[in-house]
Amino acid sequence: MGEVIKQSVTVSDDQAGRRFDQIAAACFPDFSRARLQDWIREGFLLVDGAPRKPKEKLYGGELLSLSVEVQSEARWEAENIPLDIVYEDDDIIVINKPAGLVVHPAVGNYTGTLLNALLYHYPDNAALPRAGIVHRLDKDTTGLMVVARSLAAQTDLVAQLQDRTVHREYEAVVRGVMTGGGLVDAPIGRHPQNRLKMAVVRGGKPSITHYRVLKRFAAHTHIRLQLETGRTHQIRVHMSHQRFPLVGDDLYGGGLKLPKSCPAELEKVLRAFRRQALHARQLGLIHPITGEYMEWEVPLVEDFQMLLDSLADNEPVEKKSTGDQQ
Known part of the structure; x- marks a missing residue:
């Protein structure tokens, strides 16, 4: 019921x-x-x-x-999966999602998801569509997500996402050396040949990503990104479209590609990094009930920081990135 x-x-x-x-x-x-x-x-x-x-x-x-x-989400099983709660009140929950956690049950992933965890830790969320989930992160993307705890909050958060007023910043490491930041305004839809992928396609949904350089390495770039829209795989698709695929992104990066004369230590780290190097670092929104603007930030996870440390130790920086802006 x-x-x-x-x-x-x-x-x-x-x-x-x-x-x-x-x-x-x-x-x-x-x-x-x-x-x-x-x-x-x-x-x-x-x-x-x-x-x-x-x-x-x-x-x-x-x-x-x-x-x-x-309709209740109780048809899904409640599971005692640990959650890293950054903030919670009677209306919203802000979660720091780990790598490997699928957000919503689907074919091949009916258990072990964030939704299953929410039903265990917040049983009342079973009365909400998708247990209060209003947006998603890919399975292997880490970082901040907001979940509603009431129908009013869920409706408001969905409207904020549609109105593009939710502030979302990500960090990523891409293959290749960027000359500077920029804007990608390219529509995204289902890939015409591979139904598992999204792609920049004519007639796709409007999709806008801002990015700027944080640090350049010899064959990689550490960047910060801001989303205006929230399409499936948006950052991964847009960066691949720019010919700067994310490190570890087999789906959009064509598998592991090592730079020329790659030091053994860096090669070891790159081979071990088997997920897209993408982290949702900052989230800002208007509280759906109080109207107060709220913002949260979480640091990079350990494997991401290890990747950056290895790049700093093994790839000399080509140019200083001081002053790079979107």
Whole structure:
């Protein structure tokens, strides 16, 4: 059983002449317009006890009644998987995700995911779609994620992500030496041949990534990135598209490629680094209930820092990166 939601509200006169779905969005702000439109079509949201079409106009005084059971995520098993909680209150949880943790169950990964862990540590999240998850990090990407603890918070966070007001900064190590920072504005969609991959494609979803150089090495570059959009594999796709694939990214980097005359110590570290060198270092957002801007930052994880240390010890820096900006 999921959470049963029952609410009613009378349409005010100043909303007269507007569409049913527009009025519903104003009257039930805890829910997204897309969700309300689905409930209207499915007959869970009625006008004076009768179903109406989303585009029909209302004229004030009607009674809108909502009665719906939100599907529970309890069909997934709750598992006692440790979580690194950076911040939590009654409405949100900020998590520092480790490498190797899948965010949501899917084919081949029905257990051992962040969602399974959330159901164990926060049982009430079973009443929320996707157990409160509003965005994802790839399995082997580390760093900060926010999870909602209430339907109102989830709706607001999703809207912030869609409005591009959530601040997300990443660090990465790429193959090749960048001359400076830049902007990638290239649409992303499913790869036309390989359905496991995304790609820059005509007709894809708008995707924007900013990046700047933190430090150059002889054959690699340490960069910081900021996302405007949040497409699947966005940083990995955009950097590969720029011909600077992430270290350790077999899917978009074509497997291990060692630089010429690679020192033995660095070769050992590169061969051992079998995930994309990508870390979600900083997350900033407007608290969905209090309206306060909040920001968190977590340091690089051990294997990422070891990679940087090995590059510093074994690849002479070609040029100073002082003053490089996006």
